[in-house]
Amino acid sequence: MMRQRRMEGMVDPQAVVALPMILDVEVTPLALEELFAAQSRRLVGALTIFTGDAAEAEDLAQEAFARVHASRSRLRAPDRSASYLYSVAFNLARSRWRRQASLGRALLRLGRNDDIGQDVSAISAERGNAATMLAAVTALPERQRACVLLHYYSDLSVAETASALGISTNSVKTHLQRGLAAMRASLGEENRS
């Protein structure tokens, strides 16, 4: 009989020592690990486009995971934990002053700084389709941008998107319609079609 010895990793010391936390210390991280595995890349990616800043996106994502971890009861309902994660992350992102500066940085990253304020359709002539599409998303008003990212990037349903943003499903549908319409306009799709 083969015996292969495997040891477990080290426990986070603060998780163990913190007085009221002894109760669930080895239970919750498992759920958090699963949530992280399933959502971290989608969350960071969506936040990167939303804020236009990858480092900012990682900060926001880490803060969102921290808050989910601190609110452990959320993790006991896996079907709702993703919505809660995005809700925290996007509320944080929206509430920060950095958005405007980040938008500028996003356009800078896509091209020159004189792109800022330039019609997105003008960018498409010189760059790839993907960059143009992302620029069009970035240029959407905040709520429309959030709805588009949560629904199309993070694959949240309309109901989950509504829950994450704290708005009704009808509002989500409206923002999605308006967002897509604005993108069509900016990409010149309506003219082409």
Added chain:
Amino acid sequence: MIDLETQLRSTFAQHHDSVRVDRGLLDGAIRKGNRRIRVRRAALGVAAVLAVIGSAVGLASLEGDDRSEVAAGTDVGHWSTVEATDPDVFSGDGDTYITAVTPWKDQVVVLGVRQPATGDNTVLAWTSDNGIDWERHELDWPTGCDPNGGLVARGDQLLVTCRSITTIAGEDVVSVDVATTADLARWTVHHVTSDGQWFGSLVGSGPGDTVTVQALAAQDPDTTVGARTRVWSSSDLTIWTEMTGETVETFLDGQATAIRTFDEVTIITGMVNDWPAGAGPDEPAVMRPAVWVSTAAGPFRRTILDTNTTASVTSGNEAAGVVMDVAATSSGYVAVGSGDGGSTGLAWTSTNLSDWTVVSFGHASTNTPAQNGLRTIVSRSDGTLLAAGDGTNVDGLTTIAWQSTDRGRSWRPAGRGPSVIANWNDRPVGMSSLPGQPRFWTWEREE
């Protein structure tokens, strides 16, 4: 022409494929979340107490020397930092969380976990025979061993607990082990048990030359609900004898925080998770502070301690609490921990290990440092008791130091001090680690 929604999904899929998220992001989130839990659970009680005190006497700054702000009486002593010969001996990237300070041979040994931003935690040890000249040891820490499960000096050996998984015929078998070292370089693992699913474990010394190991056994590897504390002792680290409880209820839903032995008396401190009848999976347990006492290796008897004090301000969770450590005095025993849902520091005194009287910390002071988070207590031969920990006040994380000269019946702040303490040849010493780099402290009696 491809419709916009399809293009959008395709673009997002490409973008998603390019996203890389480092594991360190999650480790950092867990650390942040843990701190937030402590702050949140403490904030209500501390803020309320401070509000009452502040309205009565004015709230003094928590910066500076707290000793000058004690309401009445004189301090018996104070903590002072000791500058190391090598000022960088404790420094390094990230926070270092001190887990244990233990006299060992003719030295004192400090165990800590360094937490850099990358999330690659490492376990370090420092040794000194005078508190000034320190040697840092980059440990080849045995995988699976827990730097939080106690650090026991036994002759020339140091002991820690471990939890390992052995795969036998495709099945994982979780075991509890003890690792020993005589030089902080080479470790030997001694098997204790593998009969069950295990959560955290603790190690303590005694009675006599024996070693006591506690572990939390659960039927379900994903939850501590219905878990049972089990305790073993051994004099040779090879043959382990399981210690019993007086009744089947004695160890049910109990979780331990420390194992201490005073002559023939072994005391395990901790708490009992008390789930309300019919509670659903989302409902939290009420953590009731508890001690388990065994005399002369006899069956353990569990006592759930009172948390009710005369405090007029509470968080509404008065019954919840935990005992973190216990010390012996000339006339009995004093335990320390927290109550009121983790918001208030508490001490309990007993002369017979059956009846315990609860004492609340600090409410009479004009300036109340953080009260929650008490981790350790030591007793000096002159009867002075010192308690320490790290907790929260309005400024966030801070260290806590209290002292008592009447066998734990009343307490006063001991100024700034360490968060983990030990009695080194009747000389209280300790380490602080939060926030910033660790510092070594020694307690001096006022002349």
